[in-house]
Amino acid sequence: MAQPAVRLALAQQDARELEDSTVISLHAEVTPSVLISTAMDLEHAQHRLRVDAAALGLHATDAQRANIVTCRNTLQCRIEAWTSVQVLYMPIVANLRATALLHQSHPQNAGHDDSGLPSPRPDSGKAEDFSLLFPSDICNLTYAQANDALNECRSHIRLQTQLLRFKAQNIRGQGANTRARKTIDTVEEHLAMSHMKYCCAHKVLVTLSAHVDRTGWQQSFQLLKKSDLRPMGDFGGQTQGTAIMSWIWWTHGVSADDSAGLQDSLRVEWCKARARHNRWHEEIQLLMEEMHRVLAFLKWHIKWWEERATLRTFVRSEDAEGFVAYAKRQGAVRRALLTSFENRWASVPALVESAYSNLDIAEDASYDRDEGPSLEAPPPFTY
Secondary structure, three states: OOHHHHHHHHHHHHHHHHHHOOOOOOOOOOOHHHHHHHHHHHHHHHHHHHHHHHOOOOOOOHHHHHHHHHHHHHHHHHHHHHHHHHHHHOOHHHHHHHHHHHOOOOOOOOOOOOOOOOOOOOOOOOHHHHHHHOHHHHHHHHHHHHHHHHHHHHHHHHHHHHHHHHHHHHOOOHHHHHHHHHHHHHHHHHHHHHHHHHHHHHHHHHHHOOOOOOOOHHHHOOOOOHHHOOOOOOOOOOOOOOOOOOHHHOOOOHHHOOOHHHHHHHHHHHHHHHHHHHHHHHHHHHHHHHHHHHHHHHHHHHHHHHHHHOOOOOOOHHHHHHHHHHHHHHHHHHHHHHHHHHHHOOOHHHHHHHHHHOOOOOOOOOOOOOOOOOOOOOOOOOO
16 A cells, blocks of 8 residues: 555544544644654655755855755754654653763754654663554554655666666767766666665564564565665676576565556566576476487497497407407497496486476476486477
8 A cells, every 4th residue: 555545544544533532632733643644754854855965065056055954944943843742642752862962972953863753662662652653553654655665666776777778779979978877867866765765664664563463564575775776687697597586576566566667577577587497497308308318329339239249250269259359348338338327317307306396397298297307218398
């Protein structure tokens, strides 16, 4: 569920409680759900301010610096107004802020002050201190925030990939490349913002997991590293045999995305993976067939040399003995090769069978799974 849908559900819940006079509110205008939603908006504004301040550079103009200072002052006023209401619902925050100020060498501004967010902290005391904020509502909003941030990351990565491909194929000249690079940098900034938003939501979910009985989210919302922010076809320098797609593309919820481009990309990557699977399956079959033919040829060659020993007749017994000895020697050489290859390849059918048991290979009527692969007969070929 998206974050706007969760906020709408909480607002409708507040409306029903107001009609029934069962609302638990310590402020005339700010309910617990409004306090939580406002906190998330302030957190996003903090992240936006940090990114904008870091992008100023050494040669920023006075107008750019003034804009950053104005945004910081406005955000500081909003945080202070929100904090005055937060203390009503979370009395423990006053002590936490006082303790944090004692350990700070200098006060932090609005772009870096993230203390007292409306979620239980590991060092914030007992869970009862946050009972008025309904941790389940916080969890629902944070869950939706993480879902939206992950969808934004996927969208930005796809857009960045398309822009890079278009730039490489169509853009020529210094001016055009500079403008294209600026557009790509803007997309990278948005991707960094979405990544930061997801990491904050994931951290809150980990903290809330001890206070809310909600399981299963660990599979859908894993720890998102920078190395995971890569396109579908980018395997991070891994070879095709060991390549694993980033978990953001196969996690639960991607199939529910209505974006036609995303679904087409997933189908393309699935077809590529299936083609590699079928090709490697065919390579195994060819290797088994080659081993089978080598053994069959050596067995035939042994019989062929044994037949040569008695094929001709000689006048002198010495010539007959020499001919037989040579034929026997050639047969012994082939027999030694046959024994050596059989010993070396004895474990190959078991390895192939174990690999087939872990893979969803194409079904073929000529392949008997009960008997398993063997070097005594050629393996069936499936296409």
